Amino acid sequence: MIIQKYGGTSVSTEAQIQGIAHNVAHLSAQGNPIVVVVSAMGNETERLLNLAHSLSPTPNRRELDLLLSTGEQVTSALLSIALQRIGCAAISMGAAHSLIRTRGVHSSAYINWVDELKLRRYLDAGTVVVVSGFQGVNDEGDITTLGRGGSDLTAVALAAVLKARECQIFTDVQGVYTADPRLVPRAKLLSNITFEEMLEMACFGAQVLQLRAVEFAYRYNVPLRVLSCFEECEGTVIDTEGVNMEDAEIRGIACNRDETRIMITAVPDIPGIAAKLLAPLITNGIHVDTIVQNIAAADSTDLTFTVSRLDALKAVEILRTTVENIGGGEILLDNTIAKISLIGVGVRTHTDIAARMFQILADLNVNILLIAASTMRISVIVKEEAVEIALPALHKAFGLDAAVSSADNLQ
Amino acid sequence: MIIQKYGGTSVSTEAQIQGIAHNVAHLSAQGNPIVVVVSAMGNETERLLNLAHSLSPTPNRRELDLLLSTGEQVTSALLSIALQRIGCAAISMGAAHSLIRTRGVHSSAYINWVDELKLRRYLDAGTVVVVSGFQGVNDEGDITTLGRGGSDLTAVALAAVLKARECQIFTDVQGVYTADPRLVPRAKLLSNITFEEMLEMACFGAQVLQLRAVEFAYRYNVPLRVLSCFEECEGTVIDTEGVNMEDAEIRGIACNRDETRIMITAVPDIPGIAAKLLAPLITNGIHVDTIVQNIAAADSTDLTFTVSRLDALKAVEILRTTVENIGGGEILLDNTIAKISLIGVGVRTHTDIAARMFQILADLNVNILLIAASTMRISVIVKEEAVEIALPALHKAFGLDAAVSSADNLQ
Numbered sequence: 029m030i031i032q033k034y035g036g037t038s039v040s041t042e043a044q045i046q047g048i049a050h051n052v053a054h055l056s057a058q059g060n061p062i063v064v065v066v067s068a069m070g071n072e073t074e075r076l077l078n079l080a081h082s083l084s085p086t087p088n089r090r091e092l093d094l095l096l097s098t099g100e101q102v103t104s105a106l107l108s109i110a111l112q113r114i115g116c117a118a119i120s121m122g123a124a125h126s127l128i129r130t131r132g133v134h135s136s137a138y139i140n141w142v143d144e145l146k147l148r149r150y151l152d153a154g155t156v157v158v159v160s161g162f163q164g165v166n167d168e169g170d171i172t173t174l175g176r177g178g179s180d181l182t183a184v185a186l187a188a189v190l191k192a193r194e195c196q197i198f199t200d201v202q203g204v205y206t207a208d209p210r211l212v213p214r215a216k217l218l219s220n221i222t223f224e225e226m227l228e229m230a231c232f233g234a235q236v237l238q239l240r241a242v243e244f245a246y247r248y249n250v251p252l253r254v255l256s257c258f259e260e261c262e263g264t265v266i267d268t269e270g271v272n273m274e275d276a277e278i279r280g281i282a283c284n285r286d287e288t289r290i291m292i293t294a295v296p297d298i299p300g301i302a303a304k305l306l307a308p309l310i311t312n313g314i315h316v317d318t319i320v321q322n323i324a325a326a327d328s329t330d331l332t333f334t335v336s337r338l339d340a341l342k343a344v345e346i347l348r349t350t351v352e353n354i355g356g357g358e359i360l361l362d363n364t365i366a367k368i369s370l371i372g373v374g375v376r377t378h379t380d381i382a383a384r385m386f387q388i389l390a391d392l393n394v395n396i397l398l399i400a401a402s403t404m405r406i407s408v409i410v411k412e413e414a415v416e417i418a419l420p421a422l423h424k425a426f427g428l429d430a431a432v433s434s435a436d437n438l439q
Numbered sequence: 440m441i442i443q444k445y446g447g448t449s450v451s452t453e454a455q456i457q458g459i460a461h462n463v464a465h466l467s468a469q470g471n472p473i474v475v476v477v478s479a480m481g482n483e484t485e486r487l488l489n490l491a492h493s494l495s496p497t498p499n500r501r502e503l504d505l506l507l508s509t510g511e512q513v514t515s516a517l518l519s520i521a522l523q524r525i526g527c528a529a530i531s532m533g534a535a536h537s538l539i540r541t542r543g544v545h546s547s548a549y550i551n552w553v554d555e556l557k558l559r560r561y562l563d564a565g566t567v568v569v570v571s572g573f574q575g576v577n578d579e580g581d582i583t584t585l586g587r588g589g590s591d592l593t594a595v596a597l598a599a600v601l602k603a604r605e606c607q608i609f610t611d612v613q614g615v616y617t618a619d620p621r622l623v624p625r626a627k628l629l630s631n632i633t634f635e636e637m638l639e640m641a642c643f644g645a646q647v648l649q650l651r652a653v654e655f656a657y658r659y660n661v662p663l664r665v666l667s668c669f670e671e672c673e674g675t676v677i678d679t680e681g682v683n684m685e686d687a688e689i690r691g692i693a694c695n696r697d698e699t700r701i702m703i704t705a706v707p708d709i710p711g712i713a714a715k716l717l718a719p720l721i722t723n724g725i726h727v728d729t730i731v732q733n734i735a736a737a738d739s740t741d742l743t744f745t746v747s748r749l750d751a752l753k754a755v756e757i758l759r760t761t762v763e764n765i766g767g768g769e770i771l772l773d774n775t776i777a778k779i780s781l782i783g784v785g786v787r788t789h790t791d792i793a794a795r796m797f798q799i800l801a802d803l804n805v806n807i808l809l810i811a812a813s814t815m816r817i818s819v820i821v822k823e824e825a826v827e828i829a830l831p832a833l834h835k836a837f838g839l840d841a842a843v844s845s846a847d848n849l850q
Contacts, residue, residue: 091523
């Protein structure tokens with residue numbers, strides 16, 4: 029049982045779709061049952077988003093889901109046509125086929141149920157099932173999407189239901205690196221990484237995999253393999269067993285530049301004020317991160333946190349109502365920030381990592397705006413322009429320039 | 440109760456969608472319940488078709504339906520977003536919402552049932568319902584499309600179910616003309632035309648309305664109004680009452696250049712041979728027209744007919760199997776033909792019309808390849824290059840250059 033997912037950059041052109049069709053047909057001819065999950069072609073999702081935003085700054089999420097889901101439907105139909113053309117039985121399935129039932133808010137719905145029987149019926153007949161990623165249908169019959177990068181989640185959910193040995197995520201990079209190679213030229217490819225480490229990486233900027241997909245894979249113990257659709261490679265395996273875990277204190281450095289810092293000034297300093305302000309955001313599906321509350325004056329406080337830049341305007345709209353009701357000062361936005369995170373199981377045991385990180389940044393004259401930490405991660409929010417110098421310096425100082433990687437092994 | 444349908448050229452750009460949103464919001468604010476049916480934006484359907492054909496010369500129709508239906512889904516979501524933006528409650532519905540249930544073959548499915556209760560629930564709440572045209576869902580949960588121009592059928596079916604006073608079809612022309620103005624500069628706009636006449640016009644090349652939509656409107660007596668979305672105009676009303684019907688022997692001249700002539704040579708001359716050859720085409724949803732059988736030799740015959748050019752390759756594929764089974768010679772294709780039809784209730788009573796038509800063509804040295812006729816129409820198949828001279832000559836000879844039209848009335 030093989031589950032493969034192809035991202036947008038790997039299905040940008042007809043030629044790429046034909047190439048994938050040949051690979052899939054070859055595997056199918058060997059008798060493997062195959063499910064292929066596809067994303068929208070190239071920049072189609074951006075194009076559709078731009079159309080929506082040209083008509084409204086805050087398009088309704090139900091309509092947006094209906095709009096964006098078409099991108100993946102197009103790709104799945106085309107791949108199915110390409111497979112049939114070369115004599116490989118294939119059928120495409122989009123949201124309308126109710127293969128994946130969802131619940132929860134539009135644009136980041138949860139998967140409730142997968143129609144395993146429908147999948148097995150086709151797979152048992154030797155038919156390749158091509159699934160439009162990123163989408164499902166809820167109990168009201170509305171198309172819902174699974175959040176940015178949601179095709180990964182589709183693939184993992186199908187792999188979990190079908191109990192596949194691994195879920196292959198084809199992308200435009202060779203796997204998971206110790207840092208973004210565009211920012212850190214000496215970044216190394218990791219041959220293995222644990223779910224927990226990958227969760228922190230995905231959460232804090234390594235955009236190879238959708239965070240929720242990694243969580244889902246972790247919970248259902250679906251090994252993931254991230255690999256390139258452009259080059260032959262072993263890729264990076266993400267599972268419960270790390271390699272050389274004890275050697276490395278830090279496994280990677282992530283950088284997230286897609287967040288906005290929101291500060292609410294002069295809110296009453298009463299118990300539960302943070303919950304009052306943030307709860308309406310969370311119930312609207314907005315993920316709130318790196319929250320810090322400062323005592324600014326005797327009876328008032330400042331609340332600072334970050335949200336995804338995509339959600340920033342909606343967050344401000346919601347906050348404005350709350351602030352009017354419970355009192356408070358200004359709502360300030362800052363888009364010129366970045367979040368740098370050190371990730372690794374070593375963070376748990378090596379308590380000096382945070383201190384060393386802060387010292388390195390201080391030596392570089394980089395001002396730290398916010399700090400957050402978990403057992404496996406330390407994150408700092410800095411001004412965006414600091415990334416260029418801070419990232420390579422941290423990569424070197426924590427011994428990642430010299431990390432053994434599968435890329436080295438292949439040379 | 441207002442039903443409006445906007446075709447592809449009227450929803451090509453964001454600005455056009457905004458324009459429609461303003462008109463619809465204005466009507467809605469006056470308390471009118473409104474359903475709007477939309478086509479795919481501009482050339483989106485062509486773009487998707489080209490993508491499919493670049494991957495396969497004969498793409499599977501199930502996959503093609505899934506692919507093409509996305510075009511209308513995009514437009515309905517965008518129009519709904521544009522309406523909400525200006526404060527008009529709106530909801531979009533695509534195939535996935537099971538508003539329209541279908542049966543029959545992919546790419547030209549039949550409408551079985553419309554969920555009137557779902558429509559009324561939103562309409563009663565003052566919400567504009569924006570429906571993705573051209574599509575429905577069948578009992579297997581597959582998306583099916585209603586044939587080329589199928590958004591017209593969607594609009595008519597909704598108008599019938601909701602018992603609307605008229606169904607407004609917005610297009611890029613001012614209404615129905617006596618002939619195609621691009622081919623006949625003296626063509627006139629008709630203010631009224633009967634369903635029967637329009638059926639013949641739609642069937643034989645006046646591509647303002649989908650043929651099946653006119654049939655459906657005729658059967659359920661839904662008056663249609665074809666009008667321009669670019670200019671204020673009264674348009675053409677299509678209903679059971681014609682105006683000046685007794686005056687005009689011929690109401691219009693249609694020209695169809697989207698057909699292919701197929702000739703099968705040397706088939707055995709036995710009873711039922713035409714049915715044997717053509718039945719497999721018809722069961723595959725291919726419309727066969729203008730059939731002529733010639734006795735070529737003592738025991739064999741030639742069968743000639745026309746099909747839509749889109750269906751030609753598929754038709755040949757099906758015919759090849761049949762011809763192998765029952766015997767027969769070559770299958771010849773000719774794409775360089777056009778069908779010219781004279782249409783009007785007068786054909787019934789003025790028996791000399793056919794003779795006059797043939798004489799006019801003979802005087803122009805235009806060779807007639809096939810002839811077909813009904814009570815309200817005479818059609819001839821000619822070489823495509825003859826259209827340019829034949830059409831204006833026939834238009835003039837049958838008194839249409841001088842026809843009274845609503846365009847004249849407005850001047």
